[in-house]
């Protein structure tokens with residue numbers, strides 16, 4: 001399970017709207033609580049895939065290093081990553097799995113359709129190594145209570 005406060009959750013979804021029609025990406029900082037990962041910070045990163053930013057993403061190694069340092073300084077760790085799928089489902093692709101290497105971390109994907117964030121899903125990268133790694137569906141719990149997915153937007157949120 002991935003636990004995240006509503007403002008952080010909204011921020012990572014909004015990031016995908018802002019970079020549309022390109023993929024956004026970023027790092028989730030936080031801590032582990034049993035089987036759950038608790039997000040305490042969303043770190044926006046630039047998409048390093050300038051050749052194909054509409055359907056690929058890569059977090060710059062320098063930015064990743066910065067994220068690790070920041071997490072360590074807070075006594076926390078990297079618990080996940082997020083990116084968007086412009087006009088594609090919030091499901092992982094074979095490329096997403098091939099390029100995921102952080103076992104035990106959450107990979108969050110938001111579908112952004114026509115510039116509007118829709119469903120958000122999270123997948124836990126399970127397995128013991130590169131040979132048997134796999135994504136498992138996991139629940140996102142927003143703000144400690146309400147179920148996530150495609151929350152309705154109130155009028156006040158429209159920009």
Ligand SMILES: [Zn+2]
Nearest residue numbers: 083085093096
């Ligand atoms: Zn993807």
